[in-house]
Amino acid sequence: DAGVIQSPRHEVTEMGQEVTLRCKPISGHDYLFWYRQTMMRGLELLIYFNNNVPIDDSGMPEDRFSAKMPNASFSTLKIQPSEPRDSAVYFCASSVTSGGANEQFFGPGTRLTVL
Amino acid sequence: AQSVTQPDIHITVSEGASLELRCNYSYGATPYLFWYVQSPGQGLQLLLKYFSGDTLVQGIKGFEAEFKRSQSSFNLRKPSVHWSDAAEYFCAVVGNAGNMLTFGGGTRLMVKP
Numbered sequence: 001d002a003g004v005i006q007s008p009r010h011e012v013t014e015m016g017q018e019v020t021l022r023c024k025p026i027s028g029h030d031y032l033f034w035y036r037q038t039m040m041r042g043l044e045l046l047i048y049f050n051n052n053v054p055i056d057d058s059g060m061p062e063d064r065f066s067a068k069m070p071n072a073s074f075s076t077l078k079i080q081p082s083e084p085r086d087s088a089v090y091f092c093a094s095s096v097t098s099g100g101a102n103e104q105f106f107g108p109g110t111r112l113t114v115l
Numbered sequence: 116a117q118s119v120t121q122p123d124i125h126i127t128v129s130e131g132a133s134l135e136l137r138c139n140y141s142y143g144a145t146p147y148l149f150w151y152v153q154s155p156g157q158g159l160q161l162l163l164k165y166f167s168g169d170t171l172v173q174g175i176k177g178f179e180a181e182f183k184r185s186q187s188s189f190n191l192r193k194p195s196v197h198w199s200d201a202a203e204y205f206c207a208v209v210g211n212a213g214n215m216l217t218f219g220g221g222t223r224l225m226v227k228p
Contacts, residue, residue, distance in 0.1 A: 004158075033216075042218065042220045042221060043205065043218040043221075045215065045216070045217075048215065056215065091158060091159070093159075103149070103161050103164060104161075104216060105161075106151075106158035106159040106160070107158055108157060108158045109157075109158055
């Protein structure tokens with residue numbers, strides 16, 4: 001299996017621009033998670049989906065952030081408009097329900113820099 | 116709500132020395148506990164997990180962790196550290212949401228030659 005795939009790996013943009021981060025979960029996984037990692041705040045859960053439905057988006061910082069999962073194999077995290085404080089590494093992770101608490105498999109992350 | 120505390124932000128050990136990374140959790144019921152490792156520029160990789168049963172769990176790369184309910188701890192250990200173990204280590208807990216992980220702040224491990 002290829003694991004969780006994220007693109008792009010690096011993104012540099014200017015303040016005010018729209019940014020779209022992409023994630024392909026592991027085939028067969030029914031949970032998908034978006035995290036943000038910064039030096040100041042560590043790892044934060046932004047939102048997670050179960051069977052393509054958003055379950056908890058309480059971690060999404062502002063209305064500028066939105067996430068979608070149109071099908072089981074693809075999700076996007078969009079920031080519009082972007083701001084310098086959004087600079088961080090964004091991780092996508094997926095897991096599969098198997099009767100207990102389950103391991104999350106993480107992608108390599110997208111390093112976002114907003115100038 | 117559950118929470119995780121990793122008291123040590125940085126730890127430096129000599130290669131070949133033993134290692135213990137501390138993790139304390141707060142959760143009302145029996146938690147599901149995890150240790151992840153993150154190498155520079157990489158995503159997180161699972162080292163080991165505890166769900167139930169034997170309180171001493173073995174993981175990959177020679178790591179083990181012991182669940183101590185009385186101390187609300189899940190410390191990670193390795194008897195002999197290798198230079199390649201230098202990385203950041205995260206303890207995490209899953210609570211009643213089933214699949215939502217709550218992470219500790221991480222411990223950055225440096226290994227001296």
